[in-house]
Amino acid sequence: MEIIDGKKISNQIKEEIKYEVQNIISKGDKPPHLAAVLVGEDGASLTYVGSKVSSCKQVGFKSTLVKLPENIKEIDLLSKIAELNDNKEIDGFIVQLPLPKHIDEEKILLAVNPNKDVDGFHPTNFGKMALNMKTFIPATPFGIMELLKRYKIETSGKNTVVIGRSNIVGRPISILMNLKGIPGDSTVTVVHSRTVNLESYTKNADIIISALGIPGFVKKEMVKKGVVIIDVGITRVKDNNSTRGYVIRGDVDFNSVKEKASYITPVPGGVGPMTIAMLLKNTLLSKSLLKNNY
Amino acid sequence: MEIIDGKKISNQIKEEIKYEVQNIISKGDKPPHLAAVLVGEDGASLTYVGSKVSSCKQVGFKSTLVKLPENIKEIDLLSKIAELNDNKEIDGFIVQLPLPKHIDEEKILLAVNPNKDVDGFHPTNFGKMALNMKTFIPATPFGIMELLKRYKIETSGKNTVVIGRSNIVGRPISILMNLKGIPGDSTVTVVHSRTVNLESYTKNADIIISALGIPGFVKKEMVKKGVVIIDVGITRVKDNNSTRGYVIRGDVDFNSVKEKASYITPVPGGVGPMTIAMLLKNTLLSKSLLKNNY
Numbered sequence: 001m002e003i004i005d006g007k008k009i010s011n012q013i014k015e016e017i018k019y020e021v022q023n024i025i026s027k028g029d030k031p032p033h034l035a036a037v038l039v040g041e042d043g044a045s046l047t048y049v050g051s052k053v054s055s056c057k058q059v060g061f062k063s064t065l066v067k068l069p070e071n072i073k074e075i076d077l078l079s080k081i082a083e084l085n086d087n088k089e090i091d092g093f094i095v096q097l098p099l100p101k102h103i104d105e106e107k108i109l110l111a112v113n114p115n116k117d118v119d120g121f122h123p124t125n126f127g128k129m130a131l132n133m134k135t136f137i138p139a140t141p142f143g144i145m146e147l148l149k150r151y152k153i154e155t156s157g158k159n160t161v162v163i164g165r166s167n168i169v170g171r172p173i174s175i176l177m178n179l180k181g182i183p184g185d186s187t188v189t190v191v192h193s194r195t196v197n198l199e200s201y202t203k204n205a206d207i208i209i210s211a212l213g214i215p216g217f218v219k220k221e222m223v224k225k226g227v228v229i230i231d232v233g234i235t236r237v238k239d240n241n242s243t244r245g246y247v248i249r250g251d252v253d254f255n256s257v258k259e260k261a262s263y264i265t266p267v268p269g270g271v272g273p274m275t276i277a278m279l280l281k282n283t284l285l286s287k288s289l290l291k292n293n294y
Numbered sequence: 295m296e297i298i299d300g301k302k303i304s305n306q307i308k309e310e311i312k313y314e315v316q317n318i319i320s321k322g323d324k325p326p327h328l329a330a331v332l333v334g335e336d337g338a339s340l341t342y343v344g345s346k347v348s349s350c351k352q353v354g355f356k357s358t359l360v361k362l363p364e365n366i367k368e369i370d371l372l373s374k375i376a377e378l379n380d381n382k383e384i385d386g387f388i389v390q391l392p393l394p395k396h397i398d399e400e401k402i403l404l405a406v407n408p409n410k411d412v413d414g415f416h417p418t419n420f421g422k423m424a425l426n427m428k429t430f431i432p433a434t435p436f437g438i439m440e441l442l443k444r445y446k447i448e449t450s451g452k453n454t455v456v457i458g459r460s461n462i463v464g465r466p467i468s469i470l471m472n473l474k475g476i477p478g479d480s481t482v483t484v485v486h487s488r489t490v491n492l493e494s495y496t497k498n499a500d501i502i503i504s505a506l507g508i509p510g511f512v513k514k515e516m517v518k519k520g521v522v523i524i525d526v527g528i529t530r531v532k533d534n535n536s537t538r539g540y541v542i543r544g545d546v547d548f549n550s551v552k553e554k555a556s557y558i559t560p561v562p563g564g565v566g567p568m569t570i571a572m573l574l575k576n577t578l579l580s581k582s583l584l585k586n587n588y
Binding site for chain 2: 106122123124125126127128129130131132133135156157158159165167171174175178179185186187188189190191192194195196201
């Protein structure tokens with residue numbers, strides 16, 4: 001059994017990006033510039049955006065944090081987005097989700113210029129991904145693909161089961177794993193809340209990618225020997241022994257499942273750290289796309 | 295065993311559309327107007343475009359056939375598309391595929407205004423479909439969904455196996471069947487040329503949707519009793535006994551498989567006739583979308 005070390009790989013990727021940035025600067029060009037829009041004061045969102053900003057610094061990107069009040073009107077958020085779309089100094093930007101309930105997330109998402117949409121959430125980018133055209137891949141599935149690639153895990157013809165069908169993980173990773181390519185070319189099944197006899201699928205899987213958000217859902221009885229486990233779950237579970245008052249738990253019952261797995265991602269330290277690295281990679285890409293008049 | 299009668303259902307749909315058109319006209323509005331761009335003289339393409347145009351007449355749509363020479367330059371085709379995008383008299387249009395080899399299909403597809411893209415091939419529309427937003431669904435998968443709906447075939451939680459992963463059938467239908475909705479909510483597996491032990495998937499399937507293009511590929515040994523069979527294959531097979539010199543064959547060995555199926559689409563007369571009906575439906579939709587300043 002080998003542990004897939006997302007922390008290590010994400011650091012490698014950041015080093016590679018840092019090198020690229022130095023290259024860009026040495027040619028007299030400006031470093032990539034990522035903006036993050038944060039509405040309100042949600043604790044988890046603050047933490048995520050904070051890490052994104054500090055990761056930018058780490059690799060030499062410029063970053064801008066746009067903090068907006070919780071009660072901002074939808075129309076004012078839209079005009080802020082229009083501003084970022086037009087701002088030539090900004091290569092890419094993200095709008096941290098979730099947004100307050102009075103704002104229509106779909107409308108906001110559609111307002112982002114697809115060429116600056118480094119989260120890859122705009123339908124144009126999602127469609128390009130599904131049609132195997134060059135575009136921004138959403139950071140989490142992009143990170144999973146990168147882990148499979150760097151660990152040289154065979155995916156072609158393999159029985160891959162994706163647990164969960166969310167727009168940001170389950171659906172895109174199921175499409176990516178099924179497309180022609182390396183990694184890719186898998187036989188992919190998507191199981192979800194409506195699936196009858198879910199275990200009958202996971203038991204035959206060569207690769208399981210779980211993005212459900214239920215801690216400890218995948219147990220050793222549900223998997224076969226030699227399975228590759230990618231655990232995307234990151235649920236905060238109350239824990240009074242922790243100084244933060246909670247611990248992060250994955251979808252997989254790590255201690256029992258690891259005995260049967262050939263490869264497994266831990267939580268934390270698996271897919272999680274990859275997400276920011278791939279967001280940086282998309283920002284680097286957005287810079288070159290804009291330059292080439294994409 | 296019940297035969298799914300695509301001919302009958304497509305005629306029903308055309309009648310419904312005809313009724314809508316009369317409604318539109320009675321309110322003093324213009325009927326929907328579909329344009330079809332045909333490059334070159336390919337026999338099958340001529341036939342397809344011909345049926346589309348005559349179906350428009352049948353339901354009371356206006357139609358325009360834009361015939362362009364085989365050797366047209368890419369830039370001239372692009373400017374023709376720009377013209378159709380801007381033409382307020384045209385609600386929706388299609389570019390008949392395949393295009394001659396010297397033309398970049400992807401570039402052409404991206405040039406079509408998504409709001410007039412009644413084929414649903416533009417990445418923006420494909421992405422909206424995958425993200426479960428309101429949009430144009432490509433005609434063939436849209437037709438399959440409509441057949442399942444009108445025959446009240448249960449799909450929720452069912453084991454659905456899609457054979458083939460093309461951009462115009464396999465991938466979109468696999469996404470649609472997996473999305474929340476009726477029909478939908480299936481557990482979907484996509485099998486393809488790289489799949490190992492394909493029969494192990496089809497044998498457990500409650501619903502098989504085959505879009506492979508290999509005549510007679512699905513045999514009775516590969517399916518379980520009670521399976522629902524949707525055959526999207528339409529391959530021309532040479533036949534000297536036919537006056538046209540060929541017959542149309544599906545992916546499924548109909549005569550043997552029908553004994554085990556609960557529902558089955560014939561070829562011809564199953565999915566085929568639905569495709570044009572759903573193109574008309576999209577054109578009707580495009581009219582209302584444009585009217586609502588989509």
